[in-house]
Amino acid sequence: MDDKDFATMMQSTLGLAGIVEDQQILEAEQVMDGLIRFTLQLEKACDDVIDEMRGDKRPEELINAMMRSNVLASQFHADDLMAVNMRAGKNFSQLIGVKDAQLTAEASADVMVWLRIAGQTLIATKLLFQTSILYGRAPNGKLLDQSED
8 A cells, every 4th residue: 555545544533552452441331331421522512612603702611612521532542632632722721711812813723623623533433333333342342242121
């Protein structure tokens, strides 16, 4: 495979190798529950960011929403999302705690990039969940309970 083609197909939306390694001690259902929680947190954060951008554009509310899913993002190695959050944290730091602060151009750009990366992360998370169900294995490689209730 050509290196350029390989680079095009590379992504760091979710780090599967990291998930397998870091979550090996967890039960399959715990990992799947984590994927669901991550998805729900990220969907809520996206909705909150969009609502805030349509409304008052308060920097503190925006950055809080953007950072909400950081713990689960790190557990599922959502490296792209974490990188955007780190950059946004730097650009928003001067706006936090400042009365009537207005978004800077850099902070606004960070929000737009965050929304795009968050959307990609949501797709990857949902695909990982569905693929896991299809193959009967959690992302950490453990077998899912196949019994029907």
